[in-house]
Amino acid sequence: MxxxxxxxxxxxxxxxxxxxxxxxxxxxxxxxxxxxxxxxxxxxxxxxxxxxxxxxxxxxxxxxxxxxxxxxxxxxxxxxxxxxxxxxxxxxxxxxxxxxxxxxxxxxxxxxxxxxxxxxxxxxxxxxxxVMWPRGETISVRRSDDAPEYLDEHDLSRVTAHLDLIGLPVSESRTIVVDGREREVFGLGDPQVMRAYLLLILTGRRVNEILMLDPQPLSSLLTTPGGHPDPQNTESEAPVSEFFVARLRYQQTKIDGAPNTIPVEQAVVNIIREQQDWVRDTILPTLTDGAEPKYLFLARKSNQRGQRPLGGIRQRLTDLAALIELRDKHGRPVDFQRTHRLRHTKATQMLNAGTPLHVVQRYLGHVSPEMTLRYAKTLASTHEQEFLRLTLIGTDGRDHDIDQHALLDVLQLDQRTDRILPNGYCLLPRPKTCERGNACLTCGEFATNATYLTELEDQRHSTLQLIETRRTQHFQRTGKHMTDDNIWLSARRSEVAALTLIIANLADGDESNTVQGAGVDGRQAMRKAAEPRKPIDLPLGPRPRGPLP
The missing domain is CATH 1.10.150 (DNA polymerase; domain 1)
Incomplete structure (x- = not known):
């Protein structure tokens, strides 16, 4: 410099x-x-x-x-x-x-x-x-919504099929097919990069979190499906590749306080052991006597004490891209060199497989579900399939008489989340705003389903406890018992009654229907939602006087 x-x-x-x-x-x-x-x-x-x-x-x-x-x-x-x-x-x-x-x-x-x-x-x-450049004068970076941040299954499989070229010695060659023609290419001679990239694919970690792994990053899980391994033994060779078999500890390089361990399958364990063996045979003999390597992946040059992690992974991937010249279905180069795309790919795979959002959040090391939801926008079809199979019920515990597709269209869950409540969904039409505060359980526009059963049971229990606490405080303050016609007590008891009906329906009901809500016979909002939607004319000129249509 x-x-x-x-x-x-x-x-x-x-x-x-x-x-x-x-x-x-x-x-x-x-x-x-x-x-x-x-x-x-x-x-x-x-x-x-x-x-x-x-x-x-x-x-x-x-x-x-x-x-x-x-x-x-x-x-x-x-x-x-x-x-x-x-x-x-x-x-x-x-x-x-x-x-x-x-x-x-x-x-x-x-x-x-x-x-x-x-x-x-x-x-x-x-x-x-x-401040050289005040706020607003720095170059803004806008990401195109048209370019996916993940690699689809077909492109990813083609990349992995050629990864061995990175680890192949530079003196050895292999014949590959590029644009329908055979081509002989020589290896890049960097097996560390090959193994690091495989770990990025399998774990979805950030690239620095993989390159800065400790030399011994694995520990045993307390239990695995069908077995109880010894927590002190991380060398088990049990063939349970379909399950998580170990815990991987990584350096959380971005978010303070976020998780720094994940469960991993046998394939990850095998790659790490292979890297450990390679370091023992190839790197350790070149280090200064008594040097203790700090990382699992080590720089090959100017690293006599083993204190520098591997670098240059992007350049090796760029070299591989030049050799294999992969193109996607649109004829564009497959940009697998941007390793953060593998993180999006792992999240997309997990969400498409039906993994709950809070589990994906924990696995990715995010501190909030909003951060994880950035990965969910490519999953509209999966989201719709999951939503349409659920039973929705109203505050009186009865099934809603509405087509689920119409309900999904009303909520627009793939485009907005302001209608998703902690214990269900708000069916208020999009142009309207709520004036009821937090009185959802006594509102005719409230609906929920079996995925919120735990939250609803907890809410009922806490509401009953709150009633007892407030009645005790009322007696201590006034010397009189809170009467049944107390406005606060009446509202809380209405919520408890609604929760009791909802929980009973969810515990015993059929999961194939939708629901009618809030003690109203045939809710008008639900009937309108089921009708075909018509386009709305939006004037582009000055707003006319008078009320909106």
Whole structure:
């Protein structure tokens, strides 16, 4: 990295942040690339050799920032799938973020930086250096909804069929078929990348979470279906590949407080053991005597103490893509080099298989279901099939007399979630808003099904407990018992009665029908929902006076 002052600053800045656990290793690599490949060359080309960047920050720093942004627009990618193309908005945005973050740090620690780095010029930074590009002036990155973030089963199987080329020695070759013609290709000689990619496919982890695995990342599960393995024995060879057989511990590199273990199947265990054997036979003899490797996947060069994880996986995958030239059904190159797509692929596979959302959330290491729902938008057909097989009932416990397809159309669950309640669904038509607060259990627009049975039973139990608590508090405060006509007590007892009817129906009812709700004979809203939907004319000009139709 050049100039020298930028290299020293980058090392101290990123080292300080990583030691303080303020950023993850993935961010370290991206920031370093932004400074090395873009900011440094720009400074050299412009002849700038001072961390202050300009002689008068108050008037010249903004033109400097705009000049750098324009320079980035003229640059072309030096490697990767977009080699030779203009830098993407994502790359430019990341570079802006890196420069902004570095200078914000140095403005806050300018005196310390001048002392540690031995360069008094850092004291000359001003508050103007805090933000090179104000909010709203950084390049926005928009993801196209047309481009899927997952690999379909056909493309993924074709990729895995060629992964052995990565691990094949460079002196050996294999014949493959490209565009209907046979081609002899030589191996890439990197079995670590091959095994790491297989783990990414099988586990759906982030790439850094795999590359930073501990040398011994496996532990036994307490139990597995059909067996009770010894928790101290992780070397069992039991042929139970259809079940989870071990627990994988990984480094959570993105979200503090998120889970960092997942159950894994026998195939994952086999790959990890193969990598451990390879490290023992190939890497350990090259390390300094007494060195203890820190990671399962290790860098081959400049790593005598075994403290650096494997890198360069993207380049190896790019090399493989050039060899096999895979194209999808639309004739576009299969972009399997972006390893985060494998995470979307794993989530899509789990959700399509009917895995509950909270289980997928835990498996992916997310802290909220909203984060996991980003993976669910490709599953509209699966969602519809699951929804249509459920029984919906109303607050009086009776089945709704409505076609399930019409109900799904009303709720538009694949497009919006504001009608999904903690204990069921709100059937209020989309243009309307609710004025009942949280009184769902006494509302004619409420419906639920058997998937919420546990929540409904818990709600009934807690409501009964709340009634007893409030009646006791009322007596202690007033010296009198709460009467049956108390407005609060009447509302709570109505909720309990509705919950009792609902739970009884869900526990004993048929799961093939829909339901009538809230003690109303033939709800008008439900009848309207079953009717064919008609287009609505939306005026594009000035809104006319008078009430809306």
């Amino acid at each position: 050049e100039p020298d002052w930028l290299r020293a600053a980058g090392q101290w800045w990123l080292g300080t942040l990583i030691n303080a656990d303020r950023i993850r290793w993935g961010s370290v690599g991206r920031y370093r690339t932004s400074l090395t490949a873009h900011f440094g060359p720009f400074l050299i080309e412009r002849g700038i050799d001072s961390p202050v960047l300009v002689t008068d920050p108050a008037t010249m720093l903004r033109p400097f920032a705009n000049d750098f942004l324009g320079w980035l627009r003229t640059r072309r990618a030096a490697n990767g799938p977009n080699r030779g193309q203009p830098l993407s908005n994502k790359t430019i945005s990341l570079t802006q973020t890196a420069v902004n973050s570095m200078y914000a740090f140095f403005v806050e620690h300018r005196d310390e930086a001048a002392f540690v780095l031995g360069d008094p010029r850092w004291r000359e930074l001003t508050e103007r250096h805090l």
